[in-house]
Amino acid sequence: MTEKQAHDRVEDYVRAAFESLPRTAARTLFSQNRSECTDPTDDGPAGRFEISVTYEITGLAVASFGAHFDAVVAWWRSHGFTVVADKRPGDQYVFARNAADSFDMSIQANELGKLYLGSTSPCVWPNGVPDAAAAEDETPAAVAEPVVEPPTPKPQPRPRRAAVDDEDFGDTSWSDGGTAY
Template sequence: MNGTIHRIAALVVASMLSGCGIGTAGETDMNETITQDRAAEKVREHIERTLTALPDEAELETRRGTLFASCDDATDGGPGDRVTVSETFWIRGLPVEDNEAGIERMYEYWTANGYRVLRDERPDSLSLTVEHEEDSFRVGVRTSDKGSLSISASSPCVWPEGTPGG
């Protein structure tokens, strides 16, 4: 049963991370956005900055490469033909028994650096999702059934080339 709860939590986090956001609070973006390539860079920047909250032993291991997903069914009510960019890594080099402390350190980093908490499943599940208040990028951390930590980040919906139809 515990494995089922973790799988459900993982699906919730994944759907939250891959959901398309809006560029500016309350606006549907028909204007320029950053490009999908710049969004991929910013996804990585959010993850790398978060990693600074952890001990030096923490390292990233690719879990899956950069994903570009369609925003044709965008939840922000905006136009289709946009994409969201996401990436997920394993966090290696930390003992499993330090997962709670590691997630707490990330939480402290996020809340001190302009992120708002979207979902905090602790203590039942070591899963936490935040959104940066300035650029709407989302970052989440969770543990696998075997105790491995993973971190994901995703962009809001962007035009692939930065402009509609571009």
């Protein structure tokens, strides 16, 4: 998957999950990020990126956020996502992951009455495959004799970051429009 395809998919997921909300809801792009995959639990090669988007959802009464969380979670479950973390009722935060493609989604509200819906891709290469230079660096220059090695088991998906909200999310003032993180 290329970066462009990952970006399209995070946008598609947010757009589709957003449709589970009432017609009074509106969404405004809050942040769009391209972050290098540097998580040590990933154990993958450098040069890959996570693509994410977050939208602020407006036009919904704060008193009904619980029902809107439930509607989004129901959409997730019917579209291959598994809830990984549900911090309600203490915190208004739910995090889910799609088992088929490892894309993440979250919905979160804060004490200022702001509601956010976002999606993040797994680590992807910008062009879908490692750069030729990186691939050459990993290839031995010459081998004297072919070495026959036993077959290796199929690689398992690498773990990704923990399902937690940003540490400073609740401490940040979102009334100034926020900044991309």
